[in-house]
Amino acid sequence: MADVRVERRPGRPREERFTGAVLSAVLDLVAEQGLAAVTMEAVAARAGVSKPAIYRRWPGKHDLFIAAAETRIGTLSVPDLGDFRAELRAVLDARLRAYQMPGTAQLLAGLISASQEGGEVRVAYQRYTTRIMSETRKILERGIARGDVRAGVDVRAAATLVAAPMIFRLMIEQELPDERFAADLADMLARAVA
Structure with missing residues (x-):
């Protein structure tokens, strides 16, 4: 790992x-x-x-x-593993551990709700989201440079695609994501951007 x-x-x-x-x-x-x-x-x-x-x-x-x-769902640092899928799995596994901790679903619900406010509050949440998504964008860009992610991939859209399924599973389906879900998700996403 x-x-x-x-x-x-x-x-x-x-x-x-x-x-x-x-x-x-x-x-x-x-x-x-x-x-x-x-x-x-x-x-x-x-x-x-x-x-x-x-x-x-x-x-x-x-x-x-x-x-x-940020103490629970903060900025990650994934080393260059030479393989996009492995790096993606590292991101998903780190998020999986955070999402499985008690209170994370409630915390995310509050963040999502508060992010709908206007003004400085909204800007603060947007900055937080940009920070926590930075490593996913970085591994996608690294994958493009290596050639294991296709050059035309919309990095922002792909990063959203990485984050959304686990949050949906946790928040909407109200089910804890597990190792199998993370592994299947990594496989599907790696194929989608290859």
């Missing part, structure tokens, strides 16, 4: 503890009680920090949701 890493931002240890406590509190509340339970008060109480400290770091609730989502 490929060595896929979720990128973490560097920071001071105390700040990392604060950040970790707050974002863990968000994820725990979502898993236990749903998105409605996530208030700044509830997060502060669960994390053992002050509300003003949270607001200094995350000015709005959407900022907090996006930061929590």
